[in-house]
Amino acid sequence: MSKSQVVVPRRRVLELTPVETVACCSPLMQEPLSGEAAARIAPLLKALADPVRLRLMSMIASHADGEACVCDLNDAFDLSQPTISHHLKVLHEVGLLDRSKRGVWVYYRIRATALADLGALLGGLPA
Amino acid sequence: MSKSQVVVPRRRVLELTPVETVACCSPLMQEPLSGEAAARIAPLLKALADPVRLRLMSMIASHADGEACVCDLNDAFDLSQPTISHHLKVLHEVGLLDRSKRGVWVYYRIRATALADLGALLGGLPA
C-alpha cells in the first residue's frame, strides 16, 4: 500500500480542481449543506452520473497499476473514440482523473482521495 | 436476457426502486463494472447530481426525526413550489427518499441504506 501516487498534502490555498474542495465537508446527513457547498459537490456527482463514465472509472481503477491507456478504454466500448475522449475529459476536469502522456499514449489514473471523499460524504464514513 | 432486466442480486424478486439493486455491487475500484450495473447505478448518482437535490437530501437528513415536511423545504429555497415538488419526486423515484402523507402535509424521509450503499460503492467502505 505504498504505491507511488501523487497525493496532495493537507494544506492548500491554491486554485484547485473542484474535487479538492470537497474533503472539507461533513457528511451529508450531519447538517444542511450550504448553497455553495452543494454547488461545489454537484459537478463531481454529475461527472460520475453517467453509465459510460462510471464504467471508465471502474475500469481504470481496477486496472493493474491503477492506470489505463486510452487505447484500451476505447476498445472496451461500442462508442466512437471522440466520445470516449470527451468522457475522459469530463472526469479529468472535475479532478477525478489524473492524466499523463507517455510517448504517443495517454494514461489516466484515478484520484484515490477523490472517490473516497465523495463516498465519505454520502455514506458518512464512521472513521 | 429472457425476462426484463429484473436482475436479482440476492433473493429478492420484487419490483423495487432502483436503489435496491445497488447494494449487491462491490466497490467501484475492485473490478470493472458491467454495463448493466453501471446503468443501474448511474440514475442514482444523477438524482443526487444537482445542487438543489443535494441540499434537499441534506436538509431532510439533518432534520429532527430524519424527516421533513414539504412546506418547510419550499421555504428554504428561492424556487417555485412545483420545482421543489419535481426534485422531491426525482429523489423519491430512484428510491433515495420515502414519502408519507399525514393530513394535508407530506413528509419525506431519507433511505439510510441508500446513501450508505452509494457511499460504500464509491469510497470502498467494506461494510
Place this chain on the structure above:
DNA sequence: ACCAGACATCGACGTGTGTCAACATAGACA
C-alpha cells in the same frame, strides 16, 4: 356544500448533455 391551503401534475421554454463525423495535433519512425 363550499372554500382555502398543501402538493402534485401539465405544458412550455431555454439550456445542458451525449454522441458522431470531420478535422486538427503531436509523437514515432523510415
Place this chain on the structure above:
DNA sequence: TGTCTATGTTGACACACGTCGATGTCTGGT
C-alpha cells in the same frame, strides 16, 4: 521530409433536464 498512429477538438444534432405559470387533486375546516 513525410507518413502512420494515438488523442484531442470542433461543429452539429437530437434529446434530456431545470424551471416556471397554470391547473388539478386532495384534505380540513366553516
